[in-house]
Amino acid sequence: SKLGLPGDMRPDSINPATNTSFINTDFGLGFHASSALLQGIQDKAMGRSTEINGAVIPARSDNDTGNNPHNPMYGIARAGADGSLLSLIGSNSSDSGGNSMAPAMLIDPSIRPTKVDRPSDVTGMVDTGQLIGVLGQDDAVAVMESIERISKMKLDNVDTRVTADAVIKDLVRCGYVKAADIADRFGDPSTLDPSLDPDIVGGGGIFSQNEFNNDSEFRKTASVMKMVVNGFAGAGTISMGGYDYHTGDRATGELRDLRAGRCIGACLEYAARANNGGGVPLMIYVFSDGSVFSNGMTDDSQAGGGKGVWTGDNSSTACSFFLVYNPGSRPILLGAGPAEQALHQQIGYFRGDGSVETSATPAANQVNLLVETVILNYMALHNEQNNFSTLFPNHGLGNAALMDSLTAFNAIVSGTI
Incomplete structure (x- = not known):
């Protein structure tokens, strides 16, 4: 009951409504069959289930604080993720782009995430003011290129009297060139607008x-996924608030989980629709600061579903997980058979009392090592896990054999895409 399930709803119990267990593996990774998060994912991405797999990492972190260094985006960028417009985006105006911090040793101020949580944030990235409206896109680009050349001629005749004279001039010139290039490629900001994308919104869209x-x-999710899936940004964080839901019932948490699941499913479905329907690979990592527990009392309301009431905070019941979409086929777990593959799909384990076994893996008791484990798995999907120690020389994941045990999937692409 500590994990919020009465005895007759344990995963291995028989569900009288279906005469099967409460384990659902539609998306590869096992969910409880009555999981509201699962239902939300199914609502938006059920048709893609055979192209999705996932892994879970039992790992504790502190409750109700943004001080957990949970966010892996800087590490993902160091591993090679980049976008045609910018490297990183996030729905919060913070150094990590989300509520939780990024590990200090990974932060790179030069690629601090740009805040994106609504469609206007996306279209505003390529706002050229009135120039294109007055001149048209081609003429506006020509004017901007002319400005770059005139500025270069002027700068060539200026002595800044500083040691980095050439570097400063090159940075100024690059700024003009980049502005002209953005106007050339994205002169019509509506091409970036998630609210105008028929795959996202409307009769045939993911969201009505x-x-x-x-x-x-949903608008926040649409904005971030539009940027990342289309390669405009290398990686993005979607931070959702209100999930500290020990509110004296179960229904509140279930409804919020349903909403989060729909956001996750939307990202997976949009990745499948991208590339003119050919799809693009996508990894989604789901994490939270701390967790909750139940005292065994149940919520028998319709939304509560007879599950345990979330009573209070408990970091020992926490876990993080990630899902991977691969166009055309389900990502394949490492391991020679089902028993070995299960060890790669659940990286670590819980004790009999429902608490994380903190000695099971490096990730289980240190959030920064949980982040490193996620980055390792991201690199493994690109067949680049052997470069992990080079890019992160001070990592804490141990030797090659231990890192192999922390890796879930075989590669689905070769190198950075």
Whole structure:
């Protein structure tokens, strides 16, 4: 009951409604069959289930604080993720792009995440003011290129009297060139607008117009996924608030999990629709600061579903997980058979009392090592795990054999895409 399930709803119990267990593996990774998070993912991405797999990492972190160094984005960027417009984005105006911190040793101020949590944040990235409206895109680009050349001629005749004279001039010139290039490629900001993308919003879209208009979390998700899936940004963070849900019932948490699941499913579905329907690979990492526990009392309301009431915070029941979409086929777990593959799909384990076994893996008791484990798995999907020690020489994941045990999947692409 500590994990919120009465005895007759344990995963290995028989569900009288289906005469099967409560374990659902539609998306490769096992979910409880009545999971609201699972239902949300199914709502948006059920048709892609055979192309998705996932892994879970039992790992504790402190409750209700942004001080957990959970965010892996700087490490993902160091591993090679980059975008045609910018490297990183996030829905919070913070150094990590989210609520939780990034590990200090990974932070690179030069690629600090740009805040994106609504469609106007996306279109605003390529705002050229009135220039294109007055001149048209081609003429506007020509004017901007001319400005770059005139500025270069002027700068060539200026002595800044500083040691880095050439570097400063080159940076100024690059700024003009980049502005002209952005105007050339994205002169019409509507091409970036998630609210105008028929795959995202509308009759055939992932979100109905009503869903999109009335839920800021869906608009936030649409904005970030539009940028990342299309390669405009290398990686993005979507931070969702209100999940500290020990509210004296179970229903509140279930409804919020359903909402989060729909956001996760939307990202997976959009990745499948990208590339003119050919799809692009996508890894989604789900984490939270700390966790909750139940005292065994149940919520028998319709939304509560007879599950345990979330009573209070408990970091020992926490875990993080990631899902991977691979166009055309389900990502394949490492391991020679089902028993070995299970060890790669669940990296670590819980004790009999429902608490994380903190000695099971390096990730289990140190959040910064959890982040390193996630980055290692990201690199392994690109067949670049052997470069991990070179890029992160001070890592704490041990030798090659231990790192192999912390890796879930075989590669799905070769190198950075």
